[in-house]
Amino acid sequence: MLFQVGGQGTRPTFFEMAAAQQLPSSLRAALTYSLGVFALRRPFIHKILDYEDEFFALLMLVLETHSLRTTDASFAESLYGLRRRGVKIRLKKNNILTDSGDEIHHAGLQKRQKVLSVVFLVVLPYLKSKLQSIYNKEREATLQASLWGDVDERFDYTDYDAGGNISFGSRDHSNNEASASARWIKRLQKTVGACYPWLHAGNEGLSFAYQLLYLLDATGFYSLGLHVLGIHVCRATGQELMDTSSRISKIRSRERERLRGPPWLKALQGGLLSCAYAMLDYAQTGLIAAVFFFKMMEWWYQSAEERMSAPTVYPPPPPPPPPKVAKDGIPLPPDRTLCPLCLQKRTNPSVMAVSGYVFCYTCIFKYANQYKRCPITLMPASVEQIRRLFHDV
Template identity: 85%
Template sequence: MLFQVGGQGTRPTFFEMAAAQQLPSSLRAALTYSLGVLALRRPFLHRVLDYEDEFFALLMLVLETHSLRTTDASFSESLYGLRRRAVMIRIKKENSHSGAGDKILHSGLEKHQKVLSVVFLVVLPYFKSKLHTIYNKEREATLQASLWGNSDERFDDTDYSGGGDNSFVSTSGSDREASTRTSLKKRVQKIVGACYPWLHAGHEGLAFAYQLLYLLDATGFYSLGLHALGIHVCRATGQELMDTSSRISTIRSRERERLRGPPWLKTVQGALLSCSYAVLDYAQTGLIAAVFFFKMMEWWYQSAEERMSAPTVYPPPPPPPPPKVAREGIPLPPDRTICPLCSQKRANPSVVAVSGFVYCYACVFKYVSQYKRCPVTLMPATVDQIRRLFHDV
């Protein structure tokens, strides 16, 4: 059930359907990333990124329409060798001994099914993306208002002009229309912010239910849209794959025969058709290459960022050289545990911070208090620079 590898039967596996469904989102991410990189050097491409939903919906409209017209499959389904077939249930009534039975037959897509397929593949995802954008903006505005307060109300409640109500009387009609439009926009955003989570949860729940039933062979429909249209997705036979090219050539020859006008106009129209055909023929290969290029660049930059963000462990620096002993200073004893001042074993060892040499606390405190310097190096020091050592080395 889970691993129908090898093309056995006409029913696609769950993994084939999932890959075909996730391809448009991967394609959009690849195109957005590529445009974002190019926009760093060509700033005019930022306008394309500002209308990302519209441009991607227009691109998918062209691709899905062309794919459904020529192969009876969506753009992503055609890449996996899948085809859409209309479901027809034929009821056969046999004699009384055999009883009655239902038989499911498949046929090609009708024109209205292709149009509705484009609606489910392009129009509905576009509106979903716009609703998601509006919901994110409303959520950010609500979070900002909860943290910082409503800036509009904060500034509107205070009258800085000192003119009382006179400042509100001189309101033009355009300002009123703008305020009405703004209030209507905010109201729509609030409605979307309240309703979108429930709509999104219901859509995702139905999608999960259909996918689970499809995985368990309880239904032949992978999604609610396919069930509403009465369409099964099947594997294309070898003959169908061979007939696709001849079918496309037949459609294009008919389109060329429909050209009307003088010879020069037909030549221009034929050249435009040839260019559009070439773009559509290589669109699948180019877009799939864009997806792989995006994944490769994502892996490359992610690994580079990980290398840059990884903490660098450097070897510890060598200790600084010890300060020189002054000629007029107290000489150091050969035993490091002996105090240079009292020539006895150190008691309560303490260090002078300016030099680093260790003495008895009582000895060095008296010396520094009187002479304001280190006994060995004669460097200026104060009693505040004496540090108690709790572990004598």
């Protein structure tokens, strides 16, 4: 199962390398989400989530080791049809008087490069994840101490005996050992909290620099780890894919020949090897399919929850009926553009807020100031409830 992102030649594009680098983090997020969903029905799965870093590191250790052993590529790189090649730079001299040029040759990975590749792909991300969790805990503890004070200062752990008297030497030895280990752990956490931001910033800065140089075609190394190991990532040709499949079959046949014991034991071992090979062969396709499946289910249930939790939108209520003209109030003129008080065309039209009827500003101001009511509905009103209209109907 291969995904091609484009480009020509043996050098992968920036987008292929970026996609291969982001695949493990996306896979981890999908697996964590799926385990969290299963944990709602099976609470014992929470034990796996408590050791999420160790579980994912062990899974990636198996996948990366098998992929580097069989395809000379990481798990994500093999999915995109990429291979790792060792870089050998040789000096090429045409003549004594001419300048010497460099020629780059690619070779297969050595055993040392495969082992160090596993370290860079599995061990270092695991250590980074643990340092990130320690840093987050230390930051939360620092924030809590700044808000509520230190726990050791707010609580007194003085021991009391059965008679209520203070005992100072009951558990001195055990307390000293516990306090020594606690102080050492606290110092370690403070050291990580102080140094981790700088280490993280330096790592991200170097990663960005290498990616920018790779995008500008200024270097053949996509990351610092590949540069340290002296490895270029190249596209696999059709012949290399065929050679890889034949090499895998030879390795498996040799492993089957090494089986020793009675026939029933060989059959059992052969069946276990066949199951392990099948799981490793379909690990890429199965994991990627699981990612898409659980992401689709997440979108489906999220959309359903949004539809169920969305508030019901009711139509706006109809406006209240207009106030009626009082029996002793001033009648409305037949022409709507006339002022009910002066029966002239309105000037500086203003509305009485309590009733909604429009008058001349001077007319309604004098009337409201004198009678404290609306002249048409006789509702109580004041001059503060007069509103100026900038557009008259």
